Amino acid sequence: MSLIPKEVVDQILTQADIAEVVGDFVSLKKKGQNLWANCPFHHEKSPSFSVSPAKGIYKCFGCGKAGNSVQFIMDVEGTSFPEALKYLAKKYGIEVPEDEPNPEYAKEQSERDSLYIVSDFASKHYQHLLHQHEEGSIGQSYLKERGLSNSTIKKFELGYSLDAWSDLTDAALKAGYKQKYLESTGLTIVKEDGKKYDRFRGRVMFPIHNISGRVIGFGARTLKSNDKKSPKYLNSPESDIYHKSNVLYGMYQARQAIRMQDTCYMVEGYLDVLSLHQGGIENVVASSGTSLTEGQIKLIARYTQNITVLYDGDAAGIKASLRGIDLILENGLNVNVVTFPAGEDPDSYIHKVGDEKFKAYVAEHAQDFISFKASLYAEEAKGNPVKKAEAIREIVTSISKIPDPIKRSVFFQSCSLIFDIDEQLLISEYNKMHLQERQQKQQRSGSPEDLAEAEAFEAEQEEIQKPATEADSLKRYEREIVRMLLNYPDKVLVDGQNTCQYMLEQLEDVEFRTPLYARLIEVVKEKLQQGIIPAADDFINYPDQEIRTEATNLLSDPYELSHNWETHQIYVPHESDLLPYGAERAVLRLKWRNVQLLMKSEMEKLRLVTDPAEQDRVLQIIFQLKSFEKQIGDLLGIVVNK
Known part of the structure; x- marks a missing residue:
């Protein structure tokens, strides 16, 4: 399978409107600048799922799912990045240049994507037979008798399966699709002696679509009134893409x-x-x-x-x-x-x-x-x-x-x-x-299942109540730096410097110890070296999913001021109004925490040193670090014990 060209990917990302994409799956209601809904990824009774049209992102403050339009399709459909891009390309009428299917095509796809692709092939094959094959007139006659118009037939992609032993199976294998995917979707049945035959034969076909319009299974009605052995309606079996309990026809x-x-x-x-x-x-x-x-x-x-x-x-x-x-x-x-x-x-x-x-x-x-x-x-x-x-x-x-x-x-x-x-x-x-x-319920509370659940809950509570480690506290300060860089990269702070320039200059000698934030900082540096001030889209659409997800989290805010405050002329300063002050303090806090960690490291080293000269050298470093800690503490208004 050929890769989607970068210019096409950029066009898809530019045209994909997050509100439109998410709105196909949930009912969004405007509240403040953002749109809100009950999360489609977990059960909840009050909305915690937010969509920001301005930033092009979604974020659930309940389960933590977050990302851009492509990530949403990946999350909601459980599909791959390329398949999500193709879904959006189809939605916005963008042509994606690709080779025709060949024997290698299915091999390069993930198992799940291959099932979608085979189901789509079957749907198109059945539609072709209904409209183009002479036997398809049997299916057309039945549908016309039921009062269905051509536009309805085409809108719901109705089709017809030939009354032949292996018509679909033969056509799919000839087109390069693998037999295992035909079996996995239930389209092909293989007998113990190895003979293959189609599950659906001589039937009107009703494709079953998922919420994004992809074919995931079929319902099929026989047209043989004298066949008492075959069921009137036959459905696709359960598969990795078709779960009857989560699907509604139409x-x-x-x-x-x-x-x-x-x-x-x-x-x-x-x-x-x-x-x-x-x-x-x-x-x-x-x-x-x-x-x-x-x-x-x-x-x-x-x-x-x-x-x-x-x-x-x-x-x-x-x-x-x-x-x-x-x-x-x-x-x-x-x-x-x-x-x-x-x-x-x-x-x-x-x-x-x-x-x-x-x-x-x-x-x-x-x-x-x-x-x-x-x-x-x-x-x-x-x-x-x-x-x-x-x-x-x-x-x-x-x-x-x-x-x-x-x-x-x-x-x-x-x-x-x-x-x-x-x-x-x-x-x-x-x-x-x-x-x-x-x-x-109380009587059942002694069951093994309930005991296991109680133990899991207790373990979770212990984890929550566990005191924050040094790595956790450092991560919090590093996160705040990265959050400001992503939200206000081009905001001018002091002496004509924007947030990126100011913070990276102030932290030039500070090593970020959280791997994810270290990578994000490197991306910012690379952009600045190219003469580009990084924008939110550079991170929301970044190839690395971990960076995409964390960037979305850092760009999302669960709280908004009501417009009524403005109506009643109650002025509340926004973070951006106080950014020079906030950026300076964020830098100082990270430096202060790093000095403390360095001091602790030197103290541990002092306990192991036996050479007097080396002891004096380490002590001098500790005294110097203690002096730095006090200086930064004074600037932050933190009392540092002598």
Whole structure:
């Protein structure tokens, strides 16, 4: 595989807008100069994930993830630097010159990237067969019968697999893709005798995309009505890039509409998504017939806190899936429910009544999940006290999943009216359940798993409480120097000198002992020797990932002054206003700490020296260092013991 030319990399880095790139994956809200969201890399209830459009960086103050646009794609997709660059190039319409795939291509890729590449090849192959191969007309006829337009078919990249033993496998191997990646993605199955065949044959293909639009798996529907042995729908198996529990069909196409309309419609099947999307309801995704998982809920929560589940008219199916909705409540999201007339599903109903009447029906029949579930159970329990008691406990169980106490209180009031029961009884039942859960947790606390967790926690606390080492304290002072150099490199301090020139001149004889900061200082020196004042981008886009990450950390600030201070004419000086003072003190602190460490080293040396002449020489050095320590201490306002 050829390398991406530097000028193309620079063009990608220049055009990639961090807010746009991150905004494809999470819903950002402006607060001060920065944009904030719940972190996509760890579970949290209050936003600690910050995006700085001015600096072109993101930083999570919870889990520590940080970087530029390329690093974000690498983090969120788990992909390599070149593949992240290619993703951004595609997003911004930048052509990346590369050789055609050849047998060496897959070899040079990481395992994960190779799975993406093979899946993409398969998707394009299936699309070509649907539109260009004569057998593809079978697939086209089916899709047309289901009312799908050409634009919908192309937008969702639908395809067709030939009813042949190894069509895809043969085409992929001929194009230079390795068999092991075809097997890893589940596209090819190899029998014990070594014979190879395609998993998908004679089926309409529904590519499953991840949130950035890369194909990670397939759903496939057979068109053979007389084949009783083969399942109607067949899906790709789990792989390193495809985890069913973290994927929702249609999320890539729906994510912007979900964010704009601040709600997500949840349906069951591929065709439900396609028909609704075509009808103008683009904020729709499918769980593809599986129970909702926490990973899927968290995926939706990146874009909205509101989910509306569109149920088929089948009452038995509705009741079977109710428990899965409790998981949505547990994650703090708001859930509404819409049911369709008996025998109808979202796909059939939108074709029956049309787009506008379908939207009106959904708006009119949407009901919050707790009220819907309570009404459903209350209807079943009519005239049966035992069933009514069971129904009440079932509803209280659902309400107990809601983390927000105010919402819980509102639902208790609502359910007391539906069941015609005292609200306090519902609350008492909830308290009883809550107490039982706590007791069960306490009983489990003696298990090996819990003991291991407790030991890990204690070890972590010991680490936190451990006194800072000399290296730690020195690192803190060195970090402050580098932070100022990165944030204010060209700020003029004294005598026409900028921050870089001033600090490096003042610290000319000081050796940085933290390896990472020593490397960062060398980068600054190299730039200055070239006559260039280093900018933040030089470090944010630096080839070394460790430098990129630390630079982003040093350029990020979790706190911003509210604009209300300015509105009320309350002046608070910014660090940059006091930079000459701050830079001088940062330099003095690092020198002061270095003098202390040198003094300690000489004192240890003195204990080992036996020669009187050498003892006098070391003592003179110690006295001189002690004098330096006092001079610097006086400048810093630190009292140094004599």
